[in-house]
Amino acid sequence: MSRPRAYVLVAIDANTVTAGAREVKNRLSAEIGRRGLGGEVQVVETGSFGPADAGVVAAVQPDGVVYGRLTPADVPRIVEEHFFKGRPCAAFILPGERPLPAPGAADSRRVQREGRIVLDNCGRIDPDRIGEYIANEGYFALGKALTQMTPGQVIEEVKASGLRGRGGAGFPTGLKWSLCAPVKAEEKYVICNADEGEPGTFKDRLIMEGDPHKVVEGMAICGYATGATRGFVYIRGEYRLSVERMTRAIAAARQEGLLGANLFGAGFDFDIEVRIGAGAYVCGEETALIESMEGKRGLPRLKPPFPAQHGFKGKPTTVNNVETLANIPAIIRNGAAWFRRFGAAGTPGTKVYTVLGHVNRPGLIEVPTGVTLREIVTDYGGGMKSGRFHMAQLGGTAGDLLGEAVLDVPLDYDSMQAAGHSLGSGAVLVMNESVNVRSFLHACMRFFLHESCGNCNPCRNGLRILADITARLKTGTGYVDDLECMEQVCGGLKVSAFCPLGQSAAAPVLSALRYFRDELQEGVGTASRPPARSSGRFSAAPRQRTGPWPSA
């Protein structure tokens, strides 16, 4: 069988498809065929390369050339110049984009490996071909775990790696597994939480679209470690391409005997199904997700009992984020000591961020934990697109609003906690001075008000109050004590909301009060809060109110 001399890898992900990547890919195949180059140049679909606003992106390997902003009309010229005449077509080369080394290139492979753990295959392999994943050491970790390690040793290795949950909360992954492993039950489950609803976060989507087998392998290893035999990937209903790629990956793994009965002859059975959500932010919370998987309203459950004891259908269940699971194969393959070489000492590894807003190069990056916000904005985001840095929201809408004072705090769980912040899901929304803090907060509160499940009083009413206050501040008509009122409501949310949705909704408000109080104060007018109205239902005399909670 002859091997092609060049591969064109077209990034097919949600961002590039929006820009017309499928049309470009089809045109490339047609044009290459028309030129009679079909046997020499192969067009391949791959996952995201990282940049999100570079239009249709394609790389040519092994030439190491990255083209960007392609349209179908550009294709004949590229095929003519690059593949027919054999010289890269300078007009379409994406400036500033370092080409990814080709798979198998000896020393570049090492360089590559040192920078990326989760995304090492994204943009380099065809996610729909299991052979390409296997050729890049895929499923080696599963084989190693099943044939050379006991479940206890797998858990110890994950514990020793120091990996913490990448969904936002940062709970130690090994510890989570060790809670589920000893529980006796006729059936246990592994759930991959791919209900990525945090605004500004799309890393899980690009991992599933770019390297779905890594998630499959991570889940199988988790299943072995915790004693689970069935896995579920719960994917947002909006993520059609992720659903397709994960479904195909699972089918391919089954075909190759990497899912199913008696894997690697080690007597371990494991299989995975895809479940689809239907649009509810709160389902990202693990117990709400489990309720939804059971075919019910996605209302969070009271904890404890935790899913490790009482999860899906009442059985012990381990729920992990997509990115967390995608870290597992590399940890098992290379060992915990290798993993600890990356990032900050207390929270080793890398973190995948989506950088967006007013930066020159929005997109997906994977960096060691401990880089600073300043580095992300200037080095990876390419600096501010226009204006001056004003603020950044880290970790999605449930994340803290950070001012310049925090630009140099290392982004890892411990340092951020020491500074009074959380790392969150990985979204970095950068804003220049054209964005008004008061209006932005209102947009955040509007979001939470819509997404609150309404089950508990602090969240249902607290968010209504916060949305009303921010609406007033936005128009400069805040009551004189509105800022204090916000503070109190947020305090109430933090301690008494039933689930993390309500608790974390306080984060943008409290951090804004910390860094942008002057700006918020500008929204306060001269009016006092009107006296509370009595419904008159229980007593003729107006009630004395002690708190800031206005009546409805």
Add this chain to the structure above:
Amino acid sequence: MTVAEIVHSRGNSRENLIQILHDIQDASGDHSLHPAELQELSAVMAIPVADIVGTASFYTMFSFRPRGRHVIRLCESPPCWVMGEEDLRSALEARLGITVGQTTPDGQFTLETSSCLGTCGVAPVMSIDDEVYGNLTAEKVGQILERCAAQDRA
């Protein structure tokens, strides 16, 4: 497919309810769940109608009101808001002559807002049916709607 066939293909079990509701809505022709079909579903799955409606109404992707041939979902999450979502909303409303939540009189478009569509790198975005459009401006929105209408006529 009939409701019974859909249930059979997914498996008659409560845990498949959300997927079954997706299938029924996709097959409805007007992107919505109809009372008669929910009655039938209730009988087939032995789940009270109130329970089914209660479950479906929790999720934004299900609708009980008939929707237009194309469902436009404008993302109103903060990242899109920062990049100019409000201008798009005005442009869409003006162009279609309806407000968010309504359907054009000719039944062609329904305009809805949505939480994050996960394509924030190209914010502001909207989706029409399964297709996502990014880096939008008021002008681009007009072109996209025209192209959509032209495709329908063809």
